Amino acid sequence: MLDKSIQVGIIGLGMIGGSIAKTLSKKGFKVFASDINENTIKNAINDKEICGSLEELDQDINFILIFTVPVLSVGEELIKNKELLSKALLVSDGLSVKNSLKKEIEKNKFNTENFIFSHPIAGSEKSGYLNSKEGLFNNKITVITKLPHSTQVAIDTCIDLWSLLGAKTINLNLEDHDKYFAQTSHLPHFIAFALISMISKSEDPKKDTFTGGGLKDITRIASSDPKMWEDIFISNRLNILKAIKSFKSEIDKFEKLIEEKDAKEINQFIKNAKNFRDSLT
Amino acid sequence: MLDKSIQVGIIGLGMIGGSIAKTLSKKGFKVFASDINENTIKNAINDKEICGSLEELDQDINFILIFTVPVLSVGEELIKNKELLSKALLVSDGLSVKNSLKKEIEKNKFNTENFIFSHPIAGSEKSGYLNSKEGLFNNKITVITKLPHSTQVAIDTCIDLWSLLGAKTINLNLEDHDKYFAQTSHLPHFIAFALISMISKSEDPKKDTFTGGGLKDITRIASSDPKMWEDIFISNRLNILKAIKSFKSEIDKFEKLIEEKDAKEINQFIKNAKNFRDSLT
Numbered sequence: 146m147l148d149k150s151i152q153v154g155i156i157g158l159g160m161i162g163g164s165i166a167k168t169l170s171k172k173g174f175k176v177f178a179s180d181i182n183e184n185t186i187k188n189a190i191n192d193k194e195i196c197g198s199l200e201e202l203d204q205d206i207n208f209i210l211i212f213t214v215p216v217l218s219v220g221e222e223l224i225k226n227k228e229l230l231s232k233a234l235l236v237s238d239g240l241s242v243k244n245s246l247k248k249e250i251e252k253n254k255f256n257t258e259n260f261i262f263s264h265p266i267a268g269s270e271k272s273g274y275l276n277s278k279e280g281l282f283n284n285k286i287t288v289i290t291k292l293p294h295s296t297q298v299a300i301d302t303c304i305d306l307w308s309l310l311g312a313k314t315i316n317l318n319l320e321d322h323d324k325y326f327a328q329t330s331h332l333p334h335f336i337a338f339a340l341i342s343m344i345s346k347s348e349d350p351k352k353d354t355f356t357g358g359g360l361k362d363i364t365r366i367a368s369s370d371p372k373m374w375e376d377i378f379i380s381n382r383l384n385i386l387k388a389i390k391s392f393k394s395e396i397d398k399f400e401k402l403i404e405e406k407d408a409k410e411i412n413q414f415i416k417n418a419k420n421f422r423d424s425l426t
Numbered sequence: 427m428l429d430k431s432i433q434v435g436i437i438g439l440g441m442i443g444g445s446i447a448k449t450l451s452k453k454g455f456k457v458f459a460s461d462i463n464e465n466t467i468k469n470a471i472n473d474k475e476i477c478g479s480l481e482e483l484d485q486d487i488n489f490i491l492i493f494t495v496p497v498l499s500v501g502e503e504l505i506k507n508k509e510l511l512s513k514a515l516l517v518s519d520g521l522s523v524k525n526s527l528k529k530e531i532e533k534n535k536f537n538t539e540n541f542i543f544s545h546p547i548a549g550s551e552k553s554g555y556l557n558s559k560e561g562l563f564n565n566k567i568t569v570i571t572k573l574p575h576s577t578q579v580a581i582d583t584c585i586d587l588w589s590l591l592g593a594k595t596i597n598l599n600l601e602d603h604d605k606y607f608a609q610t611s612h613l614p615h616f617i618a619f620a621l622i623s624m625i626s627k628s629e630d631p632k633k634d635t636f637t638g639g640g641l642k643d644i645t646r647i648a649s650s651d652p653k654m655w656e657d658i659f660i661s662n663r664l665n666i667l668k669a670i671k672s673f674k675s676e677i678d679k680f681e682k683l684i685e686e687k688d689a690k691e692i693n694q695f696i697k698n699a700k701n702f703r704d705s706l707t
Contacts, residue, residue: 241639266638286638315635325632328625330639335680336617337644338699343676344609345702351606354596356706357547357567358522358611359647363618366640367703371696378684378692389681393674395624399616400670403659411659415652418619421626422648425637 147305149173152208154199154229156222158185161239161265162213163277166195168310171279177202181214185274204232209306211263213239216376220249230255235302237263241326241373243290243319245380250292261303262290264322265312272370283311290319327384331377332392335385337367338374428586430454433489435480435510437503439466442520442546443494444558447476449591452560458483462495466555485513490587492544494520497657501530511536516583518544522607522654524571524600526661531573542584543571545603546593553651564592571600608665612658613673616666618648619655 153169155162158180166176166189179199180186189195202208210226210233212219219240223230230236236259240246243262250257265287287307291300307314317325341364344352378385402410434450436443436459447457447470460480461467470476483489491507491514493500500521504511511517517540521527524543531538546568568588572581588595598606622645625633659666683691 266636268639286636288636317632321630321632325630325636326639328628328630328633329636329641333621333640333644335684336621336677337640338696339677339680340614340617340673341699341703342680342695343672345698346676347609347672349602349606349609351598351602352609353702353706355547355567355569355606355610358549358607359614359618360610361706362647363614363644364703366643367699369696369700371693371700374696375689375693379687379689382684382687386681386684389677389684391624391628392621393677395627396617396620396670396674399620399623400667403616403663403667403670406660406663408656408660412652412656414623415619415650415655417626418622418648419650419652421634422622422645425634425642 147174147302147309148207150206151234152177152202152206154178154202154208154210154233155195156199156210156212156226157181157214157218158189158195158274158277159213160272160274160276160281161268162211163189163194163274164267164279164281165211165213165239165310167277167279168282170194170196172309180274189274199226202229204229207234209233209235209237209302211237211239215373216240216242216245216380218376219246220252223249223255224253233259235299235306236260237303237306239263239265241268241330241377242381243322247292247319257292257294258296259299260292261295261299262292262319263303263307264288264290264326265307267312270366270368272373280311282307285312287312287314288317288322289314290317290322323381324384327381327388331381331385332388334366334369334374335378335389336392337364340364341367428583428590429488431487432515433458433483433487435459435483435489435491435514436476437480437491437493437507438462438495438499439470439476439555439558440494441553441555441557441562442549443492444470444475444555445548445560445562446492446494446520446591448558448560449563451475451477453590461555470555480507483510485510488515490514490516490518490583492518492520496654497521497523497526497661499657500527501533504530504536505534514540516580516587517541518584518587520544520546522549522611522658523662524603528573528600538573538575539577540580541573542576542580543573543600544584544588545569545571545607546588548593551647551649553654561592563588566593568593568595569598569603570595571598571603604662605665608662608669612662612666613669615647615650615655616659616670617673618645621645622648
């Protein structure tokens, strides 16, 4: 278990960072944070959801640093907090794409002994500090990715941190992480954005009336934050383009069955899909 | 308001037909039903959710007939219940596609004065009598479609019926119905089936592990009933193929922005999609 004397520094107080802050503060930890929006920090201090700004963290006492900013802002934030990086017991993150984070670390030649990457699978179409909440990670999975020089202390601290936050950790290497999430998260978002975009351009006057038959369900995630997703599409571009290619080939096959009025094969296609979907817990 | 002496005959006791039966029985109406599965009828009678089988309906007292079978089974059921059709105060349905229903009626030269088509927007990935429930239509919309010879009595009875079931009715002509639902319901299902099918074929050993980041949300509707959707894809084929074409052109545009790493335009594409999605109530 993590000792309560360990301080926590959070860079980026959005939905993920904010939820980490609220949960750990409630458990008695001293949490300090920075955010691009200074009012967020002021309000969080006023509401006693954090102890103070990141500058107030005492560098002579053990601390953990967590970067929860949009994927392509992390480079800049790492450099800004360079001094803290080397002193931290653990440096982690909450990002959905890992290769760009790794590139920034290599480019800046940071010592990575205390780095373990984290990706809590707890996101939704909501974003921002206002949508953060204590307990967000309860019974969720956090994917952790070790770096070649990660120490056992850093690994243990990271697992303890997520256990304290209520999440179970699963190990995944960096390449697999970015490949899997391209398929199971980034592609679904790509599709939801494209489908909603297509409907929004329709000239039908009642295009926003009959949306209860599936459209609203399938496109809930199209309400996600544009800056966050711009960064994901750019930074995990190659894996995402590969996933899009597979998806296009699958819709071509299914479309052909409909063109050919092949009832039996349409039924089989749906049955196979339903069976796999029903098996997901 | 509908007089409680009016009997209700339901052909097909699935989720929609069953929910109509349960709601009306609870309100004191006499409900009779038929189903391809005789045990469903027996159990529903035992559980006092219907009064009896369709044969027990008294043809000398006013009654309403509602066809809630898969789209391509309706022709056969109309013929089977030909005698009842002409005597009913109102003949309606719960189908998601209307052109095939209209063709069956024309082919068999049924008198359509008492026909009004209904499509309650209350479906989900669930199906079957076991998933039916009293109150399913509360605060839902039912799209109704008049035929050229529909009488005012039939129209009023249909509106009263849905109001009694808790739903608000909206008029839509047959061509628009099938076109709109191809875009807002059938295309989303097509996409969900194709996406899940693609993931199920992936060779990644952990393909079913990291599905919380969007995949499960977007593909919930892929658990829908295969026979029901086979019929929809066949019977609304031309409208659906048109919708697929528009969707493919939209994903091509979005894919190109990612290929070109055009961050600004990716952001704008997502912003536009998000704005439209957020506007849907």
